[in-house]
Amino acid sequence: MFLRAKRLGALALGPVLMLVGLLCAGTAAAASKVNEVNMSPGATSVGQSIFDLHMTIFWICVIIGVLVFGVMFYSIYYHRKSRGVTPATFHESTKVEIAWTVVPFFILVAMAVPATSTLLEIYDFEDAEMDVLITGYQWKWKYEYLNETGDNVQFFSNLRTPQGEIYNTEEKGEHYLLEVDEPLVIPVDTKVRFLVTANDVIHAWWVPELAVKKDAIPGFINETWTHATEEGVYRGQCAELCGKDHGFMPIVVNVVSKEEYATWIGEKQAEAAEIKKLMAQSFTLDELMERGKGVYDRSCAACHGAGGEGGLGKPIAGSPIATGDLSGHLEVGINGVPGTAMQAFGGQLNDVDMAAVITYQRNAFGNNMGDMVQPIDVFNHKKG
Amino acid sequence: MGDHHHGPAKGLSRWLFTTNHKDIGTMYLWFSFAMFILGGSFAMIIRAELFQPGMQLVDPLFFNQMTTLHGLVMVFGAIMPSFVGLANWMIPMMIGAPDMALPRMNNWSFWILPPAFLLLASTLFMEGGAPQAGWTFYAPLSTTYAPPSVTIFIFCIHVLGISSIMGSINIIATVMNLRAPGMTYMKMPLFVWTWLITAFLLVAVMPVLAGAVTMMLMDVHFGTSFFSAAGGGDPVLFQHVFWFFGHPEVYIIILPAFGVVSQIIPAFSRKPLFGYDSMVYATASIAFLSFIVWAHHMYTVGMPIAGELFFMYATMLIAVPTGVKVFNWISTMWRGALTFETPMLFSLGFLVLFTIGGFTGLMLSIAPADFQYHDSYFVVAHFHYVMVAGAVFSMTAAVYYWLPKWCGRMYNETMGKTHFWISFIGFNLTFFPQHFVGLAGMPRRIPDYALQFTDFNMMSSIGAFIYGSSQILFLYNVIATIVAGKPTSDEKVWDGAEGLEWTVPTPAPYHTFETPPKIDPVHAHS
Secondary structure, three states, X not given: OHHHHHHHHHHHHHHHHHHHHHHHHHHHOOOOOOOOOOOOOOOEHHHHHHHHHHHHHHHHHHHHHHHHHHHXXXXXXXXXXHHOOOOOOOOOOHHHHHHHHHHHHHHHHHHHHHHHHHHHHHOOOOOOOEEEEEEEXXXXXXXXXXXXXXXXXXXXXXXXXXXXXXXXXXOOOOOOOOOEOOOEEEEOOOOEEEEEEEOOOOEEEEEHHHOEEEEEOEOOOEEEEEOEOOOEEEEEEEOOOOOOOHHHOEEEEEEEOHHHHHHHHHHHHHXXXXXXXXXXXXXXXXXXXXXXXXXXXXXXXXXXXXXXXXXXXXXXXXXXXXXXXXXXXXXXXXXXXXXXXXXXXXXXOOHHHHHHHHHHHHHOOOOOOOOOOOHHHHHHHHHO | OOOOOOOOOOOHHHHHOOOOHHHHHHHHHHHHHHHHHHHHHHHHHHHHHOOOOOOOOOOHHHHHHHHHHHHHHHHHHHHHHHHHHHHHHHHHHHHOOXXXXXXXXXXXXXXXXXXXXXXHHHHHHOOOOOOOOOXXXXXXXXXXXXXXXXHHHHXXXXXXXXXHHHHHHHHHHHHHHOOOOOOOHHHOOHHHHHHHHHHHHHHHHHHHHHHHHHHHHHHHHOOOOOOOHHHOOOHHHHHHHHHHHHHHHHHHHHHHHHHHHHHXXXXXXXXXXOOHHHHHHHHHHHHHHOOOOHHHHOHHXXXXXXXXXXXXXXXXXXXXXXXXXXXXXXXXXXXXOEOOOHHHHHHHHHHHXXXXXHHHHHHHHOHHHHHHHOOEHHHXXXXXXXXXXXXXXXXXXXXXXXXXXXXXXXXXXXXXXXXXXXXXXHHHHHHHHHHHXXXXXXEOOOOOOOHHXXXXXXXXHHHHHHHHHHHHHHHHHHHHHHHHXXXXXXXXXXXOOOOHHHOOOOOOOOOOOOOOOOOOOOOOOO
């Protein structure tokens, strides 16, 4: 019996001690993210406040836990029948019962004070120096810079990890599943306001080290902000179940110096101007097919299959739309099919990419229409 | 004579047409165990896929179907029916009633369950697959973007709701009308009290869930836009309605577990329950608070700060009555004469692990900190500590505690204790590391994860396989007891047990308390 009581004690207290031990170890080894056991204070003062709050409440819980379990294990050890004790018969004590109702209440009040002040800090949206509109799509993020200097800069951010790594045919890279083709870039020491929304289902934009998590809800625009004080690359993920590839829509934020940011936004604006120029051009079938394959793999393959065989979406190979009337095909691509998971891609792809991918779909996977779409056709279709 | 004291009918019709509370209780218990195994096997698939990074066994869409069905089957198929089964068996025997008040409805409320779950499971084989939007099925993922099987799912939810409401009405009617003379409310065993309060919660919130799924049905098939912003609706409305059901729901699951533990701890402490009155009031307070805290599941949807503060303060308050309960249980043990048979071990496991789940719950209630915890594995760890170590451990304790009374045979104590220790170790190995990966940034409901989470996920999977396989031992022990356990005819199987159920013969005959027992006016509740 002695052994059993001791074992019971060891195993039940084990989790608490393990947590404490690991949290201490974790702080020491914070440099490496592998097997991290605790929240990161991250790169913002809000993150630090949240972390402090988290640790305060954690330690309050540990202390209460040690006291409560301490009494319990004392009882388990000393009040065992095998020690020949006779059970007491008391079964109430108004004084004690009032005490353990009132005391916890005041402990809670003590917790509520810092919690309220941190919350007020988070809800202070004033004085943002720039705005970024974040839109969640199945299964990628779109970033639009809304302030004056950011005009015209908008892009999608897709998972960059190759399928081979996911399906175990290639060695997994260091940032497996946490890498994107185009990261969000924001300047350091700047209060950046994020306006968060979604195009289809609910997503949530979460970057732990920037202390931001906000639901992206279709039809609503939520507000949140960050103020990073350290340059670096911060990685996060979609936090709200959003369908098949919920686990495959990471977020990468590059926090760079203000100078670097200015250079970067300049380049992005030049790129946008370049696309505008391309939109006025005509392309050969080969050029469209080549560009179209890239667009297809990024934007269509997740639902329609890498080989056009279908999946969540209908097959493209032999599809009556892709092998039918050109304007019908453009209509589906640009405006989607309402009430289904087929989104309107007119706002997601520029006219060049749209022309390319429609052309590609009509001439790949055994579809052999021989016709092609130019950016101007897309433009005209959009105009109606 | 034979007309008045007949036993059960023979064959299948005994079970199909029975109105006997013990038969119906038995069916509920076996059914919920079957669902526990089914929901558990879904969990095993989830943990097998998450054993290492990369996609190995299933595709992401099927993974989502597994997380969804695991949650639905465990909540609605395993935990809730198991406690209804226990209520059926025990409430009449605890209050000195001959049966449930509405026996035919009792039969009906059980028998609509198996077809509902058969339908739900069959969605796995439908085109587009089973529901895949999580057990919380947020719109519009569960409406506009759902597979066709969502319609079947909505039908199943309606049936489960009807079953729960009928079961609850029955419990309320039984407790209010069939108590033996002298069994006043404040003399009822705590298990009866917790179930009475739970039944009121169920009657209040199951119709709300029915409303939510009906609105989904309208959106999917009849062109309405309750939850679609494009048509003037509001996706967040779904969450408000769902959690107005969903938060009381978690107390629906845990309150009967409190009741069970409040029966078992005094029995093995050989000392009356400490603070009976405050236990009743604490249960009622928790039930009341459960209605005004729902939006703490939605801190990140973009509520105004006044909303955040209200729901945060209200949620924190729940710690007070919950704390009272934990303190009462420990005071019950204090200066008792403790022994540690299997039911007591599971109750102590409950006490420790549920308290840990309560601590993480308190942490989650802090809105600003929740911005980091929300939808991460920290939440997964938290609710498994209260659902599995809370509800399932206490249910397991209840089976070991009352099984000898039910079948007149003693289970194998060594095997029971082994079951406990394997469960305890397996459970903690599964869910404790999930706190870490959650805090470190791993979102829930993902089929694949970044490399830094590998080791803890591997531990978690190994723990899950251990916990899962320990249930086979449990099943074996229960069957071995029923078939060939050591016969016992002691009315009081446990020397410290109190209550009317221990005054009837062992095994409990088909009909008990055909004439009401005499209640000792001085000696109150157990």
